Structures are given as structure tokens and as C-alpha cells.
Amino acid sequence: MNLTLRVWRQSGPSDAGRMVTYKVEDVSPDMSFLEMLDVLNERLIVEGDDPIAFDHDCREGICGMCGMVINGVAHGEQRATTTCQLHMRHFEDGAEITIEPWRAAPFPVVKDLVVDRSAFDRIIQAGGFVSVPAGSAPDAHSVPVRKEDADAAFDAATCIGCGACVAACPNGSASLFTAAKITHLSLLPQGQPERLSRAKAMVDQMDSEGFGGCTNTGECTAVCPKGIPLDTIAQMNSDYLKANAK
Amino acid sequence: MTATIERGSATAPVNTPAAKKTPTRKKPGGFLTSSNGKKVVMAVTGAVMVGFLVLHMLGNLKIFFGRDSFNDYAHALRTLLEPIAPYRSVLTILEIGLVLAVVLHMWAAISLSYRAGKARPVKYVAKKSQANGYTTHIMRWGGLTIVFFVIWHLLDLTFGVVNPKGFDSAPADRMIAGFDPSRWWVTLLYLVAVVMVGLHLRHGIWSAFQTLGWANRDRNKVLRATAGLISIVLVVGFLAPPLAITFGVVK
Amino acid sequence: MKFTEGPEIRDTKAPEGPVEERWEKRKFGAKLVNPANKRKLNVIVIGTGLAGGSAAATLGELGYNVKSFCYQDTPRRAHSIAAQGGINAAKNYRGDGDSIYRLFYDTVKGGDFRARESNVYRLAQVSVNIIDQAVAQGVPFAREYGGLLDTRSFGGAQVSRTFYARGQTGQQLLLGAYQALERQIAAGTVQMHTRHEMLDLIVADGRARGVIVRDMVTGEIERHLADAVVLASGGYGNVFFLSTNAKGCNTTAIWRAHERGAYFANPCYTQIHPTCIPVSGEYQSKLTLMSESLRNDGRVWVPLRKNDERAPGDIPEEERDYYLERIYPSFGNLVPRDIASRAAKNVCDEGRGVGPGGLGVYLDFRDAINRLGRDAVEKKYGNLFEMYERITGENPYDVPMRIYPAVHYTMGGLWVDYDLQSTIPGLFVIGEANFSDHGANRLGASALMQGLADGYFVLPTTIGDYLAAGPFGDVDDEAVAQAEIRVRDKIDRLLAVNGTRTPDSFHRELGKLMWDYCGMERTEESLRKALERIPELRAEFWQNVKVSGTAEELNQVLEKAGRVADFFDLAELMCLDALVRSESCGGHFRAESQDADGEALRDDEHFAHVSAWEHGGEDGPVLHKETLEYEYVKMTQRSYK
């Protein structure tokens, strides 16, 4: 396959940035999207150009490091798929592909397609944990957990922190990410003691990072590679309301 | 080739790049300044408005029982709790509450969109909705359409400024004259606006459930259906009188 | 390659006495640090995987002043996140006869008698606390309807002791550790440095006293000093270029510590996982693991005829060779990883492999679907099938999966004593980066256990014994300056070459070479060839590599080039180690050492030892042996026939 890529290039945080067009030839349909970019980058390096910087690590859809907006869709149009798991067989020969970084004020561009997602870490720092120092835990069977709760908590806990939800949200909201963690811990007995303070602290942190507010558009779940459901946001809202009512 | 960075003293405890990297972040304010708080305001004021719409619709439907029935209803509104309360006092209080709800609702909507704008200072070159873009467009543009409509609507049927019968006529007359077949375009305008309200509420009512934290996996279907049902009932209920008048069923 | 033999290592610091009392004894014997002093003691932890993340969090909780580093943009992305299958623990919640002793026994045996009894016993003991800790943190392990934890039997174990969270156990455990770490960051006990790569170790007055790191965003070279340094930088499987490891996994941290004096133990022990998705083309950048559990119901086969081009569905039953079932009738498709891997290689070498390049075997679910029904198969393996289809574009319900072995885990690593301290005082090594507990072969679901045992429970105790003598005062200025200059020089040299080949192209070539000559099957001849080729390729690298950009910016080519440079040196040591160890054991198969049936043959008389390599100068590395003694588990040859 031959493709035309339009890629966002920005040499650093202070550069204005622009879209640059590249032709890539002989792309195999079995390549992953990132492998296609690898091939382009190998060429750019040899030609003495700056290769396109992008984040990636596990390349199997679990670390959450990769992510770009492909043809206007975070992680590309293939559902429930991270960029690294997207394969070129889903594109047509001769296609033109636009590639942009996650766009949100709290995710400033570091270089090209690499953005700074440390705001997510700070949201977790605000309260996304159970305070239990190593060595202080009771026997694992001392508190049974309903299977349904454990399963639902697991579903919320599968969030990989990629940030696609923010990238896709017309409001630039981090609600899905934040809600996923709040819900995970809210559904388990171990998370109860800190439940309300956690919700309040995390939501407030999300706000002060400069993320937008949620208007339940559902764009986030639609692109979320782990399919985190919207009702996690309801759970977050409910906990947040209760925390404020106290 | 490499950076020329001060080597510094080897016993210096640490470089502390963490300090220089800390971005400026706003301190969280109170509940009402939080994005969630604003959403709650929106949901509550939205609910007040929905309540108003339901009553309003029921009233409108009286037109099918004859002009008098409708006029009596309009009159009753103005003489609520009379003689305990003076003429139109309760209605005025309700109206003020309603206006307050509208204002707060709009304030929250505007400040949330302002926030959203700030959260995405650089726009995408290409952007494609994966949730069919419905909400984003309908809620804000739909909301604005409703505002313009409401103003016109008040001028038309409440104050009678743009109504052929003027202010001093009976409410039923104003309504029937307003939607006279010759003024088909008014009916059309009304139709568009009411459908917009319906679309706004189809998402809005569900969204309010979500905002207030009532939605969950098991309930979601029911809540979505409820939102849809209320919206449809309102749309049909609001459209029935004007259409009936325009097509000559009610004279 | 030249090498010399140095004195044996005699003391590993394990306490004497009955194996089950040794850890208790060590804990009691370890000096305690006065709580008021902890704040004054600085500890650097490199890596935020299960090992490093849990260690940094725990040290922070204890009150030490911790600095944590990782090369990713957040600690939550360490490669531990990718572990799928589960984590072992001797809880015996099933009452199926499991016990600490049995987990100990299985691990020593599974490691093919090349691990220390004392360490393994401690691992089995501590395994129990890990599950408690994780559950308390909110790790959503799979549960049964009664609300209690579910377990499964994994990797051929005969008891059900593997705890799991669907196919994402590593992710859930790592998030638990990550959250504990973030809590400490918020509390101010841990200072986090993401996108920072450790490039050298500062050793002053015989103690590890800090690290030189590069800020990967600005290119700034930073010096960080401390009273102790903990390396938790993971495994080095990426020396093969293609592996199931994350792209960024590297040997740089441990290799440069090795250059500063830490011994490297058993570098040749690598684990090859039998069920990975095969290579599809030249551009392939990594390999994806398919959970081992697939072998519970899938049947492995290849065509009987060589170069059979027919579609799998067109090959009749009698022309298929279910070779695992044929060769190992009692274990069949469930033979251990190393055996399944080598068998696949053998049939492919015979020319009977399938798929592109003939490097693949079928893993067929046809019979399982007929027997259990499609729905049941989907329930069990649906997400794995989906993942396979996403990558290959083939639907495993209709066409058999194609799988091939891939490098997965490295048992070797920096040598550590019972306290997890390396040969450099003050340098501790935990997780996959050390060599300690798995011998020559790691059992499934044991790496997560080891990483967390090290980080939550072992290191926090043993490091206290070392730190009790601290703080160690100012660091010699010269030592720090030297380390920094070495780092700057290396970067400058890489940038100065300005040749014509990319770092990746060298890495690919090195990887291929390692896979061919030091992979699943090693021979004296292949290893000698590798030892000849590696220096040549390395020389070419230093003459012809092209690193674009500058050092003062985010420069992924420069990062890569530095890592590849270290892989060259490590590769050479791996081949040397493999050459010297002329027996077969666990993941290390020397073709010269096999029995009549082609199974691995250990040579306990000559090789029941750890090979710990000291970095050498002109005369090459120095080999120090640590003799392994088995008081509890009797040495036997493994058999799975």
C-alpha cells in the first residue's frame, strides 16, 4: 500500500507546530500503525531528518503509553483498540491519514505527537488509592467481596490511563479516567473508608488541572480502548455529591 | 554537542527539576465553582424547567376542550391562591423562579462551555465524532435556539406584541389567531423550536440522571427510555394545539 | 573471548539453620534504623515496575527519603503491566495440598536446580503476604460466587495456587503498587522522576552513592546522590530485538552497574515462551504473547509433509502431526515452556513449519469447539481470540491459530546475596533485574510473585540493615564528576559517528544473531560464531551508526542508540556464559548435552553453581562461581514423558 500522511510536527513546547505531509510506500497490511511509522522514521533518520517522536512501549495495548488522533479519532476508528494494536489492513491503499497529538490544555505537547500526561498522576495522587502500608493487611479472605462487585470493579480498573477520553471529549474533560478509578475503589469494601474524601479530592484535582466539565456526550467511552462505561461517571458524580453534602 | 550544563558541586543533594516543572494550577473553589457543581445546577434547574413544561403542556391541551376551558385555565393561573394571595402574585413568583432557573441554567451552560474552550486551546485539524456528535451540537445550539424562541414566544403569546390580536385579548384568542393557517410560518417556527426542545431533553433528562448519580448499569436502559418518553410526550403535547389550529381542527 | 576465573563466592549471607527459620532469623538479626533517622537517609530506586514501584512505596511508608525513576511518562506503565496469567502464592485456599514447602519444592525443581534453596524458601513464605497486601489495596482479583478468591492451576502446576485478575493480573498488581507509590509522592516521601533514564552508577569509597540520569525531555544530565541505590529496571530480553518485552526494556541500568563492579550472574539463562504470535514480516517490531492457558484446550500440530502449502483445513487428519501428544504422551500439549518451545523449533527446522517463512505451528481449537461448543470456547478464550484476530486478521474460530516461541523472560541478572545486595555495597537489585530465585527456568506466575516479594517485604527489611550505618556523608566529588563525564562522552561519541545505519537496524541484526546462535538451542559452534560476529557488528555500530538530532532535546534515536550499545556488550557476555556452561539446564539448551531422546541433560557434577561474572578490563571478564547446595530438594532430572 502507498499512503500519504499528514503529521503534526512540533519541535518542542515553544514551537508553534504545523502539519507536514509524508509519502510512505510499500506498506504491508499486516503492519501495525506504529510499525508503519517506524518504517517512515527509519527513512527520515537516514536522510538526516528528525524522526517523528511518538510515545509507545508495550505495543500490546496495555501500558497506555501510545496514543494519537488518527483521522480525527483518538486511537483511530477501530473500536476498543489502542494505536499500537491498530493494523494497516484497516486502511485503503492510497489513503490520506491525518495524525495529531492528544489536544488538551492539561496535556501540553512535549514534541510532535508526545504529550505530557502527568496531570493524570496528580489526579491519582489526590486520592486514587487505599491507604494501606505494606505489611499491615489482614488475611485476603477476611473480607469476602460479592463476585458482581469484584467483576464490576475490575471492569473499571482496566483503564490504562492513555488519555484518549480526554482527547476525544469535546470539553477536554478527564471525567472518564477519574471516574474509572473512583468507581473501581468505590465498589470494593476495601475502598469504603476513604470513598467520599477520595471522590472529592480527585474531582477537585481534575478541575484544578484545567480539564473541562463533562456533558455526557459519550465520545470518551466510544474511543476508550478498554470500553470503560459512562456509568462510572454517574458513580463519581454520586460520590462527589455525597461528599459535598456532608 | 551535549548540553553545557553547570556541573555544580558533587555534594549538592539533588537537582530538583520537579520544582521547575510544576505547572500552575488553580486551587479548587467551592462546590458551585467545580465543574461537577455546575452540572448539578444545570440538572436541578433543568428539572424545574421540565416540570414547568409539563404543566404548561397540560394547560395548552385544554384548547381541545374549547376556548372557555382554555381561558379559564389561563385565568386560574393568574388567580392562584386568591384571595389569600393577590392577583397574579403566585404566578409571578413562579415566573421569577422559572426565570431564575433559566438564568442559572444558562450561566452554568455558558461557564462550562467557556471551561471546555479553555481546555482545548488548539483545535484538531480533523475531528470526527464517534458518538454521532449528537449531544455536542444539539445541547448548545439547541439551547440557543430555544432561547431565541422563548423570547419570541413571550412576545407573541404572553405580551402579544407580535400577535395579531395584541395584548388585550383573551389568551385563547391570541393562541388561535397566532397559529392561524395564514400564519403557517409561525407554526413552522414553533414546530422547529419544540422539536429542538425535545432533542435537548432527550439527552438532557438522561444527562441529569447521570449528573445526579442515579444512572448505573442496570438502570441505564430504563433511564434512557424515561428521558425519551418524557421528551416525546412533551413534543407531541406541545405540537398538538398549534397543528390543530393551523389545520383548522380547532377554530 | 578471553576470560579468567576468580575466587569462588562463599558467603551469600543466608543465615544458617533450618530453611524455614532463615528469613525469621535474618529479619531479627537485621539492624533497625531509628525512625528519626530515616528521613535523613536517601534511597534511589530505579524502575517503577512491580519490584521498584512496591519498593519505593514501602520505603516511603517507612519514612525514608526516596527518589524514584522510570523512563516512561508515568510510573504506571512499567513493563510489569503486561503480565497476563497470574501470581502464585502458597495460600492453600483450596485445601488441595499446597503449602509453602510445596511451592518452594516446585520452584527449586522448576528452576532445574540452579536456584538457591534459602532464597526460594523465603519467596514461598512471603508469597502469602503479597496476596493480602494486594487485596487490601483493592486489586480486583477474580472471585467466586461465595465472595472468596478464585485460583487456577497454571503452567503445569498440580495445585491451584495462581491468583489472577482475568488476563490482566500484572496490570492490576502494578496499579496497586502504583497507587501506593502515588500516595507516597503526595505525602512527600517519594520524589518521582519520570522520563528519566539512568545512565551510570556513582560508586564512591566502595559504596554505591548515586546515579547519573538523563532527563529525556530536555536532555539535561542530572546527578542524584543517595545513601543506597536500588535497581529494579527489569529484564534484558530485548537483546534479541524481537521479544514479548516492551520496546523500551533495556539492560542499560544493570549493565552500567556491572561495568562499575556489580557481578552479572547467569546471563545466558533466558526463557522462551512457546505461545506467541509469529513474525509476519521484516518490519516486525515486537512479539505478542498469547496466554499459555490456550494450551489447555488447543492442540498443537504441523503437517506431516515438509513444505506443505495446503490450507490447514485441507490437510486431512492422518496427514497431521500432533507432535507434542506424540512425543510426550502423558503431558501432551501441556509440557513446560522450554520443552514446548524447543519441540516447535525442531519441527520448523525440519521444514514442517507453517505460515510466512515456515516459522509457526498450528494451535487448533477445532476439536475443542466440537467438544465444548463455540460458546464455551468463546467464554474461556474470547478476549484472546479477539486479540489474535486484531493482530493477524485471521479468525481462530475458523482457522487454527499460528504460534511460535519468542523470548519472554531473563532469569539471569545482577548477582545478589540473600539481602538482595549486589557485590557493590549499597547497591541492591530486585525484580527481574537480579538473578536470584528462578534458577535456570522460571515457572509461570512466579515473576510477579518475586517482584512483589522483593519490593514489599524483603528489600525494605534488608536495606535497613545496610542503612543503619548511614547516613554516609558527602560523596567524593571526583567520583561523581567521573561518572558524569563517562555519560557525556558516550552521548557525544554516539552523536559524532554520523554514519548511515539507524540504531534499530543494528539492533535487529544483533537480535537475529542472538536468536540464531544463542537462542533456543545453543552449540559450541554457534556460540563461537556469535562471539566472533558480535564484536564485528559492534565495531561497525561505532563507525556507522546514525543518530539524528541533538542531545539537548527529546531524542528517541539517541536513547535507542545508547541502549543498543549496551546490548552489544551484554550479548557478548551472554554468549560467553552459554559457551562456558556446556550442560543443558532449564532454558539453556546445549545441543551437546542431551539424552538419547533429545531431552536436556544437566551436568550437576560440574555445573551446580551460579556463574557470576565480574566486568574485566583487558583480560576479559572474570568468572566467580557460587556453589549451589541442595539440602532439602534432591536433585533429579526432569521428565515429562
Ligand SMILES: Cc1cc2nc3c(=O)[nH]c(=O)nc-3n(C[C@H](O)[C@H](O)[C@H](O)COP(=O)(O)OP(=O)(O)OC[C@H]3O[C@@H](n4cnc5c(N)ncnc54)[C@H](O)[C@@H]3O)c2cc1C
Ligand atoms: C508479556 C508478558 C507476560 C508476562 N506474564 C507473567 C505472568 O503471568 N506471571 C508472572 O509471574 N510473570 C509474568 N511475566 C514476567 C513479569 O511480568 C516480569 O518479569 C516482571 O513484571 C518484571 O518486573 P520488574 O519490576 O522487575 O521490571 P519492569 O516491570 O520491567 O520494570 C522496569 C522498570 O525500570 C525502569 N527502567 C528500566 N531501565 C531504566 C533506566 N535505564 N533508567 C530508568 N528507569 C529504567 C522502567 O521504566 C520500569 O519502570 C510476563 C512478562 C511478559 C513480557
Ligand code: HEM
Ligand atoms: C426549555 C428550557 C430548557 C430545559 C427544560 C432544559 C433542560 C435541560 C436539562 C434537564 C439538562 C440536563 C442537565 C444535566 O446534564 O445534568 C440540560 C442540559 C443543558 N442545557 Fe438545557 N434546558 C433548557 C433550556 C436551555 C437553554 C435555553 C440553553 C441554552 C443556553 C440550554 C443549554 C443546555 C446545555 C448546554 C446543557 C448541558 C448539556 C449536557 O448536559 O450535555 N438549555 N438542559
Ligand code: SF4
Ligand atoms: S478511561 Fe479509557 S480512554 Fe480514558 S484513559 Fe482510561 S483507558 Fe484511556
Ligand code: FES
Ligand atoms: S504501546 Fe502500550 S498501549 Fe500502545
